[in-house]
Amino acid sequence: MAWSAPMTAVASSVFTAAQFNTFLRDNLNETAPAKATTAGSHFAVSGVNEIAERLSESASVLISETTTGTSFTDLATVGPAVTVETGPCALVIIHGSMENTGAGSSRMAYDVSGATTIAAADNRGIGVFGTAGTGIITSGVAWHDDLTPGANTFTAKYRVASGTGTFLSRRIVVVPF
Numbered sequence: 390m391a392w393s394a395p396m397t398a399v400a401s402s403v404f405t406a407a408q409f410n411t412f413l414r415d416n417l418n419e420t421a422p423a424k425a426t427t428a429g430s431h432f433a434v435s436g437v438n439e440i441a442e443r444l445s446e447s448a449s450v451l452i453s454e455t456t457t458g459t460s461f462t463d464l465a466t467v468g469p470a471v472t473v474e475t476g477p478c479a480l481v482i483i484h485g486s487m488e489n490t491g492a493g494s495s496r497m498a499y500d501v502s503g504a505t506t507i508a509a510a511d512n513r514g515i516g517v518f519g520t521a522g523t524g525i526i527t528s529g530v531a532w533h534d535d536l537t538p539g540a541n542t543f544t545a546k547y548r549v550a551s552g553t554g555t556f557l558s559r560r561i562v563v564v565p566f
Contacts, residue, residue: 392419392438433476433566435538446471447562450545455555461498461509461546464556470544472503475536475565481543482562484528487517488555494518495554497547499561504539509546524557541565 395412398404417423421432424442435441448469456464473479487495498514501507515529543563547556 391436392416394438433478435476441474441476443474443476443565445562445564446473447560449558449560451558453555453557455553456547456549457553458548459550461496461500461548463544464547468545469559469561470542471561471563472540472542473563473565474539475504475541475563476538477536478532478534478566479536479541479543480564480566481513481531481533482528482564483515483531483545483560484526485515485545485559486524486526486557487515488524489517489519489549489552490555491552492519493549493551493554495547495549495552495556497545497556497559499543499545501533501536501541501543503541504537505535505541507533507535509548524555526558 393411393416396408427444430442430444432440433443448471450466450469454464454466483497485497489495494516496511496514496516498509500509513531515527517525543561545559545561
């Protein structure tokens with residue numbers, strides 16, 4: 390149900406039960422306190438005069454794993470991944486420690502599946518370049534305003550340009566709007 394613009398009261402007119410229910414009760418049920426069901430959630434505009442409760446999620450995979458794949462792929466332990474209810478927008482934060490055995494690069498990005506399908510890509514990821522034997526900790530932030538509202542899963546993916554990439558302490562945080 391959406392919020393309704395309140396009626397204008399007229400002197401000496403009767404305020405009916407239907408008017409009370411529509412303009413007072415129903416509108417109060419469209420406020421953030423009435424819709425709040427989960428501690429730590431926030432609210433986003435989901436339509437004209439309409440709000441939706443959103444809950445941010447995070448996940449991590451802390452073990453060290455490697456790949457030699459030059460296209461984005463899963464490691465032995467898939468992810469990290471989170472599924473959140475989004476509107477058309479979300480803020481995604483990824484973080485990890487990575488290195489490469491040679492002069493190549495190691496990269497971490499994420500794909501989106503569910504209501505939206507978006508492939509992992511370098512422009513939404515983090516990477517290290519020419520860091521043989523040196524673990525670098527890096528983070529990145531991406532804004533999406535191209536999501537289909539609904540349940541969307543964000544899953545970290547990995548690749549190298551050459552050599553063997555090692556990935557550790559991988560994290561993803563998604564703040565849906």
